[in-house]
Amino acid sequence: MTTSFPMNDGNSAYSYFNNSQRQKEIIDASKEMVREAIIGRLDVEVMLSSSKLFRIIELGCSIGPNTFHAMQHVVDVVKEKYNNINLEFQVFFSDHIDNDFNTLFRSLPMDRSYYASGVPGSFHGRLFPSRSIHFAHASTSIHWLSRVPKELLDEKSPSWNKGLIHYGTSNSEVVKAYVAQFEKDMEIFFNARAEEIVQGGIMVFISPFSSYIRLVEFFGSSLMDLVNEGKLDESLVDSFNLPMYFPSPQDMTKVVEKNGCFSIEKMELTHPKSKLVDDFDAKTFIINLRAVLEGLLINHFGSKIAEEVCERTLLKAEEISTWMKANGGKPCQLFVALKRK
Numbered sequence: 270m271t272t273s274f275p276m277n278d279g280n281s282a283y284s285y286f287n288n289s290q291r292q293k294e295i296i297d298a299s300k301e302m303v304r305e306a307i308i309g310r311l312d313v314e315v316m317l318s319s320s321k322l323f324r325i326i327e328l329g330c331s332i333g334p335n336t337f338h339a340m341q342h343v344v345d346v347v348k349e350k351y352n353n354i355n356l357e358f359q360v361f362f363s364d365h366i367d368n369d370f371n372t373l374f375r376s377l378p379m380d381r382s383y384y385a386s387g388v389p390g391s392f393h394g395r396l397f398p399s400r401s402i403h404f405a406h407a408s409t410s411i412h413w414l415s416r417v418p419k420e421l422l423d424e425k426s427p428s429w430n431k432g433l434i435h436y437g438t439s440n441s442e443v444v445k446a447y448v449a450q451f452e453k454d455m456e457i458f459f460n461a462r463a464e465e466i467v468q469g470g471i472m473v474f475i476s477p478f479s480s481y482i483r484l485v486e487f488f489g490s491s492l493m494d495l496v497n498e499g500k501l502d503e504s505l506v507d508s509f510n511l512p513m514y515f516p517s518p519q520d521m522t523k524v525v526e527k528n529g530c531f532s533i534e535k536m537e538l539t540h541p542k543s544k545l546v547d548d549f550d551a552k553t554f555i556i557n558l559r560a561v562l563e564g565l566l567i568n569h570f571g572s573k574i575a576e577e578v579c580e581r582t583l584l585k586a587e588e589i590s591t592w593m594k595a596n597g598g599k600p601c602q603l604f605v606a607l608k609r610k
Contacts, residue, residue: 276331276561283579285331288560290553291543293335296408298541299475299604300342303406306471306606307346310534313354316403316469323347324402325360326465328392328474329410336362339408347404363396391415393458397465405466407474414512415454418446421510432503434489435511437482451514455524463530466609472531473606478538479515480601484554487589488562491581492570501574509569511562521605531607538600551589555582 276285317323325343327336340360347356392407393415420428420442427442436447462472492509495501518536525531544550559579566575 276564283556283559283563285560288553288557289331289335291557292331292408293338294543295475295477295541295602296335296339298539298543298602299408299473300339302535302537302539302604302606303339303342303473304346306473306534307343307404308350310606310608311347311350311404311471312469313347313351313356313403316467317354317356321354321356323356323358323404324397325358325404325406326397326402327360327362328405328407329363329413331410336408339406343404343406361397363392393454393461395461395464399464400467402462402465403467403470405462405470405472405474407472411458411474411476412513412515414447414450414514415457416450417510417512418450420446422508424507429507430510431507432493433486434492434506434509435482435485435513437486447514448520451516451520452524452527456528459524459528459530463528463609468609470609471534471606472609473604476521476603476605477515478601478603479517480596480599481515483592483596484558484589485511485513485562487555487585488558488566488578488582491578491585494581495574495577500577501570505570511565516603518603521603525605525607530610532610533605534608535604535606537604539602539604540600541602549590549593551586551593552583554593555579555586555589 276289281287313323325340327340340362344358344360347358392410418428420426421430423429427440428446430436430439430443433439433443436444466472489506492501492506496503496506518538521536522533525533559582563575563579566578570578
């Protein structure tokens with residue numbers, strides 16, 4: 270059974286709605302690659318020989334306007350390519366059932382040219398009827414695992430991740446456990462999408478790359494600060510791990526080829542332009558990450574500890590800014606475009 274990891278909901282100071290600037294930068298930076306995939310690889314006239322209804326899914330949509338901007342871009346490019354066909358669009362936004370769909374749809378642009386609806390459910394498994402989807406888009410969600418690798422929860426296992434919350438500086442057994450869970454999840458994901466996407470349909474997704482590992486580890490160091498001050502039981506930190514894996518091109522190629530239902534049309538590591546990175550704006554970056562991670566922290570440590578961890582990580586802004594200056598030019602995003610065979 271998958272576990273739900275929703276972003277901070279609502280419209281508060283630390284909500285994802287108000288703190289997803291970096292995600293917007295990533296989506297905006299990928300728009301030209303999405304356009305290239307549609308213009309160069311999509312053949313609507315073959316797929317829609319008996320219908321003019323074009324269906325799009327956004328997987329792991331979260332909340333706020335970013336996902337609508339991404340979907341409007343897809344609609345606009347398809348219209349541009351097929352301006353001689355009177356297409357009707359349906360767009361489905363999917364996320365865990367605990368996602369705040371009310372906040373999501375309050376950000377829906379009023380000039381939309383498509384019918385939109387929400388579909389609660391984990392994006393890893395089946396969501397739609399067979400051969401019903403023409404374009405699938407997963408904006409910055411594919412790195413979420415369905416669960417923490419079970420080996421990390423066994424104190425007697427060599428994958429016991431003592432004192433750490435992720436795999437960045439962990440031993441090789443911890444990394445192997447994360448890779449194995451990623452491969453299991455992606456097998457389910459690709460099998461589901463292979464059933465849902467029509468032949469010739471396109472799927473694109475964007476994943477943060479390994480530079481994010483270090484950023485989330487700053488939250489782990491704040492947890493250990495509390496342990497060292499006697500304010501938090503170390504066993505609670507030892508039993509907490511982030512359910513995220515940031516795949517490499519090699520990781521992604523392996524799972525796509527194992528599934529065998531999709532051809533790789535484009536796979537590229539990129540360094541999207543970022544005002545946050547260019548300005549070394551660590552404070553905003555941390556608050557963006559807080560909107561993503563705080564729910565996980567609250568679930569495991571309680572709201573009081575979670576808030577203190579977030580505030581302490583904010584105090585590390587100068588250290589994080591220094592790290593950003595040293596690493597800001599490295600690739601931090603993986604873009605993948607696949608075509609259903």
